[in-house]
Amino acid sequence: MIKVHYLGDSRAHRILWLLEELSVDYDVVVYKRGPDYLAPASLKAIHPLGKSPIIEDGDLLLAESGAIIDYLVERYGKDAGLKPDTASASYWRYNYWLHYCEGSAMPLVTNKLLFELLPSKTPFFVRPIAKLICKGVMQKLIDPAFKDHITHWNKELCRDGWFACGDFSAADIAMSFVVEAAVERFEIDLDIGAVRQFIDRIRTRPAYQCAVERGGIYRLANSK
């Protein structure tokens, strides 16, 4: 049986959701974040970088969300319709989103979080200056880049409501976390109706809801 090492309230939610979509049996080992909200050291006993998610399937130990999603669909989802045919035009679009979600979009969201938290981690007498510096980085670097990204998502979703095109696929599962996190974290003065509809649509899927239950906590499932 597949074992999922799951850091509570994290992007690992997607792996549980995918396993639910594929109707594959799995065990979840839940890890709690420390008071600093970081992953606990016990995850390092599983994989040297101590990151989540990680899956174990027989002899295979696999980390990196994109690779895990690719593996599960390839191994257990041949007939599940969650991946376009590799010869089709939409296959490379699918593959693009699998790489893009962690490689390009997530670093923006995690940096937003980092620069929001940073002032509170500095001594109180430099805090006003720290706030000013962090605000500058967000206004000049992170927020403008982010506007480009969310505009990109909205435009792509306007086509037919899904990322890889045509129908729901594992690329939508891959993108879900960063879309939910971004819409929660950024003040968005853009028309992103297609993005909001995407979020509503994925949350109605029974498999999404089962995954929220199995993981115990996935705060973003209740974000605005």
Added chain:
Amino acid sequence: MIKVHYLGDSRAHRILWLLEELSVDYDVVVYKRGPDYLAPASLKAIHPLGKSPIIEDGDLLLAESGAIIDYLVERYGKDAGLKPDTASASYWRYNYWLHYCEGSAMPLVTNKLLFELLPSKTPFFVRPIAKLICKGVMQKLIDPAFKDHITHWNKELCRDGWFACGDFSAADIAMSFVVEAAVERFEIDLDIGAVRQFIDRIRTRPAYQCAVERGGIYRLANSK
């Protein structure tokens, strides 16, 4: 013919290198960085996020290094031996590195660069405090995480000298940029002999050298 949109002195070097390994004809459109070292706006005319590399192959426009590498090997490298057989044990290791290089390792390196440059972008009267804050982030967050990552690379490379195992593969091309960038940017007080040997080994490949010539500039090819 394949067209590569190439931002000078960037991770796009890997795509030229891969095309050289595959002996595939290609055109390079070189983009120069602005005085702020960022990509020029002209790249946005090609792809909405204005990032490099991007390839055009007939009707296909593809961004994201991991997806591009996957595409080129799949489309032009069936017999090139740059990808383990999908049924082999090393295939998922290969796939892992393709996702890992941009999803987990590069954000650390770009953040290192960001926090190094940040003080110089602040008004001179807050610069000492900015330096202190940035130093704190590096010492507490970036450098320790980075030590884990480079230790992970070194251990993996100790097996047989390559990332995906057994022999040179496109995973080594994928990982090359972040390995070269990291070894240049971080003070490393670790035993990373296997990492240094990896760098020496890839640089002796004729295809690597041809790509450096075709791209015009790839500064990291001369890093320590």
